[in-house]
Amino acid sequence: MAEFRWKTIDDGGSEPALFGVDELVTPVRGTGRMSDLEFLHVAAKRILNRVPTGSRAPTNWTINVYRGCSHACVFCFARPTHEYLGLNLGEDFDRKIVVKINAVERVRAELADPRWTNEPVAMGTNTDPYQRAEAKYRLTRGVIEALAERGTPFSILTKSPLVTRDLDLIAAAAKTTDVRVDFSVGTLDQRVWRATEPGSPNPRLRIEAIRRLAERGIRTGALIAPVLPALSDSAQQLREVIDAVRNAGGEVHGLGPLYLRPGTREHFLSWLADYDPALHADYLRRYADSDYAPERYLNLVHARAGLTRRHRGRYAARSQPE
Numbered sequence: 001m002a003e004f005r006w007k008t009i010d011d012g013g014s015e016p017a018l019f020g021v022d023e024l025v026t027p028v029r030g031t032g033r034m035s036d037l038e039f040l041h042v043a044a045k046r047i048l049n050r051v052p053t054g055s056r057a058p059t060n061w062t063i064n065v066y067r068g069c070s071h072a073c074v075f076c077f078a079r080p081t082h083e084y085l086g087l088n089l090g091e092d093f094d095r096k097i098v099v100k101i102n103a104v105e106r107v108r109a110e111l112a113d114p115r116w117t118n119e120p121v122a123m124g125t126n127t128d129p130y131q132r133a134e135a136k137y138r139l140t141r142g143v144i145e146a147l148a149e150r151g152t153p154f155s156i157l158t159k160s161p162l163v164t165r166d167l168d169l170i171a172a173a174a175k176t177t178d179v180r181v182d183f184s185v186g187t188l189d190q191r192v193w194r195a196t197e198p199g200s201p202n203p204r205l206r207i208e209a210i211r212r213l214a215e216r217g218i219r220t221g222a223l224i225a226p227v228l229p230a231l232s233d234s235a236q237q238l239r240e241v242i243d244a245v246r247n248a249g250g251e252v253h254g255l256g257p258l259y260l261r262p263g264t265r266e267h268f269l270s271w272l273a274d275y276d277p278a279l280h281a282d283y284l285r286r287y288a289d290s291d292y293a294p295e296r297y298l299n300l301v302h303a304r305a306g307l308t309r310r311h312r313g314r315y316a317a318r319s320q321p322e
């Protein structure tokens, strides 16, 4: 059966890579289904991914057991990585989820390597480790068990309260190693959430998950990302998220404005043209010269939120590639 790999740092493009060259996978027989989702099984050659040099990721090592994401966020920067084997970055990214079915077996083997130095491992740096597939495959849970047994520090970033299914396991791991669980909460505005993250759990449930984690003494909080100009960036909208996170016992890690890398740019702007043509024209102007929001906009939203740029901490680059 053919071997293939994701777009990686050595593809020669000018864009930052999302994955390192270790991300070789082989298709294996078998698929799965869940309502409107299709799961494509692959075997990964390696599961611990060394982050490419120059990356903005918070750690040197990441694990991503799924590719594609049923949360289907219209602004997702990981979309372009789905363009292989005939899969596209639009509906296929949302509905055809690639599952590394040997993830637990691989991580156990790699952690047993005497050269493994127990550096921190981040999960959720690209696609969501607690997306709907995890309810069926439980691979993230298996990886956490392996990391905890090895005493490897780990962090999780997710949009799903499904992570609380593993609360006992995470709490036990937190007693012996450095653990944190954070959430991406771009907005609590129900209209904006429904429009821009059509497959993700309600962000109010994420706040409740923060509360449950904090009550168990697990370090937790949220990154407010992406902040969408004229959609979720008013002072009231930003303060609502900050207050909710803090009142739940979580830490606010900062703001991450929308980042439109090629591929994501076309997908997002096509969606916006239908959703709000006037706003589409506004975004074309805002993002005419760069994939990134300008510095003055960063300063503006921080001021509106009552945060200083010092808050651009651990996950400041979460709305940008590793």
Ligand code: SF4
Pocket (backbone or CB within 6 Å): 069, 070, 071, 072, 073, 075, 076, 077, 078, 126, 127, 128, 159, 200
């Ligand atoms: S939850 Fe994250 S990985 Fe999943 S679609 Fe949304 S932005 Fe992309």
